[in-house]
Amino acid sequence: VGAPELAARLAELVGPVNVLVDDDVRTGFDRDWTGTWQGRSLAVVRPGTTEEVAAVVRCCAEAGVAVVPQGGNTGLVGGAVPSGGSVLLSTTRLRRLDPVDPVSSQVTVGAGVSIAQLHAHAGEAGLAYGVDWGARDSATVGGSVATNAGGLRVLRYGDTRAQLRGLEWVTASGQVVTRLDGLVKDNTGPFLPALLAGSEGTLGVITAARLQLVPQLPERVTALVAVDGIAEAVQVVARVRASTPSLEAAELVLRDGIDLVTGHLGLGLPFDRVPEAAVLLECADRHDPTEDLATALAGCPEVLDAAVATEPGPAAALWRLREAHTEVLASLGPPLKLDVSVAPDRLAPFTADLLAALAERVPASRPVLFGHIGDGNVHVNVLGVDPLDHDVAGLVLGVVARHRGSISAEHGIGRAKREWLHLTRSPAEIELLRAIKAALDPKGLLNPGVLFPG
Numbered sequence: 001v002g003a004p005e006l007a008a009r010l011a012e013l014v015g016p017v018n019v020l021v022d023d024d025v026r027t028g029f030d031r032d033w034t035g036t037w038q039g040r041s042l043a044v045v046r047p048g049t050t051e052e053v054a055a056v057v058r059c060c061a062e063a064g065v066a067v068v069p070q071g072g073n074t075g076l077v078g079g080a081v082p083s084g085g086s087v088l089l090s091t092t093r094l095r096r097l098d099p100v101d102p103v104s105s106q107v108t109v110g111a112g113v114s115i116a117q118l119h120a121h122a123g124e125a126g127l128a129y130g131v132d133w134g135a136r137d138s139a140t141v142g143g144s145v146a147t148n149a150g151g152l153r154v155l156r157y158g159d160t161r162a163q164l165r166g167l168e169w170v171t172a173s174g175q176v177v178t179r180l181d182g183l184v185k186d187n188t189g190p191f192l193p194a195l196l197a198g199s200e201g202t203l204g205v206i207t208a209a210r211l212q213l214v215p216q217l218p219e220r221v222t223a224l225v226a227v228d229g230i231a232e233a234v235q236v237v238a239r240v241r242a243s244t245p246s247l248e249a250a251e252l253v254l255r256d257g258i259d260l261v262t263g264h265l266g267l268g269l270p271f272d273r274v275p276e277a278a279v280l281l282e283c284a285d286r287h288d289p290t291e292d293l294a295t296a297l298a299g300c301p302e303v304l305d306a307a308v309a310t311e312p313g314p315a316a317a318l319w320r321l322r323e324a325h326t327e328v329l330a331s332l333g334p335p336l337k338l339d340v341s342v343a344p345d346r347l348a349p350f351t352a353d354l355l356a357a358l359a360e361r362v363p364a365s366r367p368v369l370f371g372h373i374g375d376g377n378v379h380v381n382v383l384g385v386d387p388l389d390h391d392v393a394g395l396v397l398g399v400v401a402r403h404r405g406s407i408s409a410e411h412g413i414g415r416a417k418r419e420w421l422h423l424t425r426s427p428a429e430i431e432l433l434r435a436i437k438a439a440l441d442p443k444g445l446l447n448p449g450v451l452f453p454g
């Protein structure tokens with residue numbers, strides 16, 4: 001069928017107002033927020049219920065047209081950008097927000113609910129959601145499951161997969177699978193929702209998720225700690241983690257990034273001089289954790305200086321230094337963006353090798369590294385090169401592989417890293433991943449070109 005006929009059929013299923021075909025309107029959906037990835041959809045369709053999602057997927061399957069799911073479009077690997085000739089399925093109208101179950105501390109929410117809305121909803125019930133990151137206002141629950149988002153509190157609560165108690169999704173053939181009862185114990189074979197976590201829209205369209213919530217911890221302390229380098233930063237985190245169960249976040253920023261962000265946004269730094277590295281630590285508890293953190297830091301000879309905030313305003317100012325990295329870099333670039341992880345004790349040698357390799361092989365490059373140090377996770381941003389520079393990406397990921405790390409810590413593979421999947425996954429694993437894809441989506445109509453080349 002031609003595009004107009006398909007659009008007309010889709011309009012019958014979800015209403016004409018929810019099928020967008022005008023070039024101007026589609027532009028925002030067809031490119032990612034950095035502008036690096038640009039696609040072209042046949043139409044953008046916005047189903048409002050699970051049944052409508054299923055009908056859309058069936059309609060596209062019958063027409064032999066691929067479907068690209070998109071949530072908040074905050075992904076960083078081009079995974080939600082449509083390949084040519086596909087229908088972009090936006091989940092933002094799937095806004096189911098069930099009451100929080102106070103007995104199990106769980107909640108069922110629609111795929112299109114934003115992470116910020118989920119936080120607010122859990123908060124109204126006196127609970128909290130354990131996963132959080134900078135794009136919380138736009139990123140959706142469905143997208144976070146599809147990418148298995150990590151973020152700022154993984155060291156305490158784990159990634160999105162760890163919160164997943166159930167899922168509802170639509171298969172490639174348009175069937176609805178509902179597993180939302182939230183049973184904590186249910187060993188009746190493999191837990192299928194986990195298969196969808198990190199599947200990046202290639203195995204099914206997620207319509208709702210059943211998520212574990214955690215206790216609200218109202219007392220917080222945030223500290224920005226100056227140290228001499230990454231090895232010292234790793235030591236500080238190791239010591240604080242071992243002695244302070246309330247530790248919730250441990251983030252790393254480095255001199256270049258600090259200079260960039262403070263210079264660009266006119267932010268002040270609470271130190272006399274710019275340190276080589278700084279660790280942002282946050283503890284949360286029912287009782288004021290300031291004393292615990294202070295005691296832990298007093299036991300760290302690596303600490304050169306520290307700024308401590310116990311009130312939300314000053315704490316937000318410390319966080320701004322870390323969280324503003326992404327937006328400042330985007331405004332200068334976009335940079336070549338990679339998101340990698342290594343075992344924490346390899347962070348220092350890995351970054352030293354990486355910076356040496358870039359300085360030698362790509363002298364014009366300006367790398368800015370930061371990330372979730374508690375998880376061995378470094379966001380590698382390279383300014384001064386093309387954001388899609390294949391050789392530079394290969395160079396960085398080669399260093400990661402030599403340090404036995406992962407070429408994608410939390411952003412996924414998408415289109416950006418698919419050709420390097422073999423650096424992180426063995427041939428046997430890739431064969432299994434392809435077999436799963438072939439079994440669940442035999443016609444290859446769900447987000448083709450993502451995760452695997454071709």
Ligand SMILES: Cc1cc2nc3c(=O)[nH]c(=O)nc-3n(C[C@H](O)[C@H](O)[C@H](O)COP(=O)(O)OP(=O)(O)OC[C@H]3O[C@@H](n4cnc5c(N)ncnc54)[C@H](O)[C@@H]3O)c2cc1C
Nearest residue numbers: 071072073074075079140142143144146149150151201206
């Ligand atoms: C400032 C900023 C900071 C960030 N920090 C972090 C961070 O700390 N940790 C982290 O993990 N990520 C981070 N990200 C990346 C991004 O926010 C996450 O990957 C997020 O989970 C994407 O959610 P989304 O709704 O925007 O998904 P999209 O970008 O719309 O889609 C991402 C992928 O998921 C698929 N998808 C989306 N919805 C569905 C669905 N309902 N069913 C099936 N597949 C679907 C898409 O096809 C695509 O492959 C950051 C992004 C920004 C802009």
